[in-house]
Amino acid sequence: MADTEISFAQAFMCSAFAACLAEFCTIPLDTAKVRLQLQKKAAVTEGVSLPKYRGLLDTIQTIAREEGISALWKGIIPGLHRQCIYGGLRIGLYDPVKTFLVGSAFVGEISLYQMILAALLTGALAIIVASPTDLVKVRLQSEGQLPAGVPKRYSGAMDAYITIMRQEGIGALWTGLGPNITRNAVINAAELASYDQMKRTLLKIPGFMDNVFTHLVAGLGAGLFAVFIGSPVDVVKSRMMGDSTYKNTLDCFLKTLFNEGFLAFYKGFLPNFCRVGAWNMVMFLTLEQAKRFFRG
Template structure:
């Protein structure tokens, strides 16, 4: 578990850092005191940032999945990476750099969805709390906005997560994603998109809240040090 943790930490250092940094840079570039970016612009920034985060974090995600599944493999098939950087070197040396980007498109698609839904909705809800509800830019506002952002992110990502799970668990005889999607809709109706929503929110909601509370504190310290 401690070995797999190194891959998880590397993923967060690459994926999360890149998507948040890119989003803040884009927002700073396109924001003026008289004209803050609207929701469509924030969503576009979130999509770009999510794609860049998926690009940066995919190698660590590949290692994370491999190290997590290693224990379930027979001893002769285990990769036995000592840590994340040993795994990176091993993959590049034996399989080529391209292997670090296996599953890039589905991973980046989810990164785009979750980044756009989390960050754009958080900024929108925060602005509504301050401008419309008369709240101050404080911990209560950050908590309220991040809670609502977690709700939006879970709802937006729920169909993708459900479909991904169904595809991974489907037998090879079933006909592709389109055929599987058609079959699910026929049997379960539109409600399939919200299967597992509650456990997803239980996981993503607190994560979103903690992320934005820490981010706001980080920005506060950064502004203080920079004299902004």
């Protein structure tokens, strides 16, 4: 994805637009993923555990039936805020940081470890700026978890920002920042570096060209790798942001591990893969086309 022909401002606009479009198209899958991740072991009735949500499609159907179809897009406003800032920075800075690491005079293929390092740095930097938008999105998506009769905590995205600052302090907007930095730096590295590497590898195979099909295949592969690597941290991040009962990241990790077992860290794996795989396919395809537009 080396793009020295376009400026950082153009790269930022391309990245922000691609990330926002992907977010809008796939947020119902993200809402289902968050609900599954926040769902703890259900109370046992006559020896049978009865979780409210059972899989991707059941979660989507249950949310739509009980809360309306629009509930699947809960958190879309802070989600777009997040992608405009986070997506624009982490993707827009990726090529400049790669160039900085290897030097502007470098000629040849950038190594995989340098691509990973560049993506780790841009992912960490971007989420430090955008973490409050992530928190508000998760809080809004988790509203449906409240017991029947309990009033909603927030009327919308702006109300959520204001309420959190008033009731919990401005620092609360960065709740879960530790696992969020880890999660987003790791996933950013998995997505961007693996996309670069997969695209590079595919283009060496006879029959593959720098076209839509190659972008879709590389994007799907990047999504799969990112979910496999990032799921445990993603679960801890979602629980830290959606449930204030945890003291810190380690407390959340240990309670989840001892109370629910290691597989709890892969709760929502299928909806997470569907979401991240689809997100990457839409984002990288849009990104490549947007960059071609600016190149003329």
